[in-house]
Amino acid sequence: MNQVCVIVGVGPGNGEALARRFSEGGFQVAMLARSGTYINSLAQRLPNSHAWEYDATDWRNAETTFQSIEQQLGPVSVLLYNAGGGVFKSVEDASVEDFEANWRVNVQGLVAATKAALPQLRQHDTASIVVTSASAATRGRANTAPFASAKAAQRSLAQSLARQLGPEKIHVANVLIDGVVDLPRTRARRADQPDDFFVKPAAVADAVWMLCHQDPSAWTFELDLRPFGETW
Numbered sequence: 355m356n357q358v359c360v361i362v363g364v365g366p367g368n369g370e371a372l373a374r375r376f377s378e379g380g381f382q383v384a385m386l387a388r389s390g391t392y393i394n395s396l397a398q399r400l401p402n403s404h405a406w407e408y409d410a411t412d413w414r415n416a417e418t419t420f421q422s423i424e425q426q427l428g429p430v431s432v433l434l435y436n437a438g439g440g441v442f443k444s445v446e447d448a449s450v451e452d453f454e455a456n457w458r459v460n461v462q463g464l465v466a467a468t469k470a471a472l473p474q475l476r477q478h479d480t481a482s483i484v485v486t487s488a489s490a491a492t493r494g495r496a497n498t499a500p501f502a503s504a505k506a507a508q509r510s511l512a513q514s515l516a517r518q519l520g521p522e523k524i525h526v527a528n529v530l531i532d533g534v535v536d537l538p539r540t541r542a543r544r545a546d547q548p549d550d551f552f553v554k555p556a557a558v559a560d561a562v563w564m565l566c567h568q569d570p571s572a573w574t575f576e577l578d579l580r581p582f583g584e585t586w
Contacts, residue, residue, distance in 0.1 A: 363437030371555035410463035
């Protein structure tokens with residue numbers, strides 16, 4: 355049986371690094387993203403990778419997409435939920451629609467992907483669900499009301515899944531990224547910062563790979579990742 359990894363939310367940065375790490379590790383990688391152009395281009399450059407155009411906020415497409423993945427690659431054994439969105443405003447400045455949009459991508463999207471993937475995950479002796487989160491899940495600052503509230507809900511959902519699915523040997527882990535991810539646009543905005551200021555996507559991918567290969571006797575639920583210089 356093929357090892358199959360689905361990554362929901364693949365773009366430059368953590369999503370691409372995750373796809374590269376699991377491809378190098380021998381997995382068939384299903385890359386899901388709204389930008390079909392980007393992931394189709396990446397699939398041409400990355401061995402064992404395959405592109406599916408997918409909007410994490412449209413839950414109606416989840417079941418058919420995961421069925422298509424199973425038909426083409428085999429049953430999913432690793433689900434990486436990397437889709438995320440953030441509106442950084444105070445509760446006064448944010449609209450109700452801002453809150454709803456953050457909830458849809460961070461919570462509803464995870465629910466839909468998990469429900470669609472579970473029948474396939476359960477076909478394996480062990481399987482993994484790893485959620486890419488943020489430190490905002492544990493602390494709501496003044497101008498992060500929509501984002502922080504959605505990430506807190508996502509974290510609570512992940513913990514509920516971990517407690518439910520652990521006895522089935524499905525490892526659910528939440529990865530809190532506390533820092534600025536190294537991307538061309540973040541480099542441009544923080545041009546005065548040294549290299550070690552940034553979170554390296556390849557290092558994040560290595561950490562997620564480790565989580566997916568832990569012994570069930572010593573599973574990690576939550577993992578904080580931050581550069582040594584980050585204030586926390």
